[in-house]
Amino acid sequence: MKFKDMPYERIDFAKAKAELSEIMEKSKAAKSGEEQFEIHKEFYQLNDKIQTQVTLCSIRHTIDTTDEFYEKEQNYYDEQIPEYSNMCVEYQKILFHSPYKQVLEEKIGQVAFKNMEIAMKSVSEEIIPLMQEENTLVTEYEKLLASAQIPWGEETLNLSLLTPYLKHKDAKIRREAQEKQNEFFLSIQDKLDELYDKLVKNRTLQAKKLGFETYTPLGYLRMQRNCYGREEIENLRRQVKEVWVPFAESIFEKRKERLGLSELSYTDEVVYSPKGNPQPEGTPEEILQAGQQMYEELSSETKEFFDFMMDNELLDVFGRKTKAVGGYMTYIPDYKSPFIFANFNGTSGDVDVMTHECGHAFQGYLAAADPIREHADIGMETAEIHSMSMEFFTEPWYPLFFGKETAQEYTDMHLEDAVIFVPYGCMVDEFQHIIYDNPxxxxxxxxxxxxxxxxxxxxxxxxxxxxxxENGCFWQKQHHIYSFPLYYIDYVIAQLCAFEYKIWMDKDRKAAWQSYLKLCRMSAAKFHTELLEEAGLETPFKNGVLAKIVENLKK
Incomplete structure (x- = not known):
């Protein structure tokens, strides 16, 4: 079904909770594991229905943040979802403590039961008002950024539409755009401070009410870290400081030399060469057409996927002034439909959407065939492997977007950008650890x-x-820090695994692609570290793996 034809109806949570209560009673009364699993399928049906309507609302709200109807609907869900989520955890407790747990584990897997255990530790009825307040604060932050009205010549731009000027080949234009951005953020600085202070204190209070000293361990549970913990992440960051930061700094040094500068300022470091960053050719519509050809030729699986996305109008990627900033992929369960949201702005970031977000969507499309809904509950560190690796698998088709010569420049820039991201991603993570350890x-x-x-x-x-x-405020424009606490390290873990695929595909593309398909289809049927082992990848937590990746990339 086309996205525009998917009907929206507000979820009546009183009715939904009554249906869930009935399922819970039936589950308690089940006489066998098989019977309890059949009842569990009714929960799948109810939850998919709810998630479908909530997701349709969320998408349509971000497509037009000025739409008052969907703004009210989004506010309604911000208030209602925490209580319903808490009730879902109560239902999971029935499964977790079932006398037929062994049968259920065979059906839906050990990972699902570990995630249930995590969920039971991370919510309670007592903190529902705090979770509602947290949702409201996050929405307020995202609206604050979306409200930017930056004068530019005869136009008024939001932050997404300003991006091409921030990366312009003309240093004077870049500087002017940075000054405009700087001015906007200074104008909302007090509000940014206030919102983050409230979020830190809110999350800390949630943690204390659940028996934790700080939010950090609760944040790990909410990020569903079910097979590694703080020790592994700290060891990863240590290795990044030791072997990756010098590698990234050598890339920045090359950029400085390439640009002919004595110093590389923040304004300049995002630019690849004196000619500017490689820009895709053609209109946004032509970018989409090139994407369709790319996925038709990449594999039979990707052809089927992208035809489905285009036929059902499941990509809203053209920049508009009333759209929310950023980009994402989400999933609409009742229609087994991934959906991609983005803001094309004429930069190479448009191609990133066609590779990165389509990597997420492709995995979601493949996973739709799995009837066990818990398998779709993928940890972000795994989900981002799907997207970041697709960026590398699609390299041979970059000429469709850029032309032959410019495609090589984009390939080189993309690899450089991926390398220099890793230290930044670790910095975001360490910052959040320090903040939540010291609220x-x-x-x-x-x-x-x-x-x-x-x-x-x-x-x-x-x-x-x-x-x-200069005042140390860059992090306030990184919306993950406000909206998705402790998320960002997942990008680092995934990027490092994607580098492994990059190195592998350069040696044996066919074997690397088959491994990638296997990883996508496994979804969350196994723990993250087991998924990597099954796919033939090494975990970046292991000592020496980062050094090995660096040596291969240098070659």
């Missing part, structure tokens, strides 16, 4: 933490008089 830091102290970390992870960096960023 009473003042806004000024938080900004000093960020400045100190910049010296560790990006020692070349200077902002050249951009006041907002």
């Amino acid at each position: 009473n830091l003042t806004p000024k102290e938080r900004k000093q933490v960020w400045k100190d970390l910049e010296r560790d992870y990006k020692p070349h960096l200077f902002y050249d008089g951009l006041e907002f960023f």
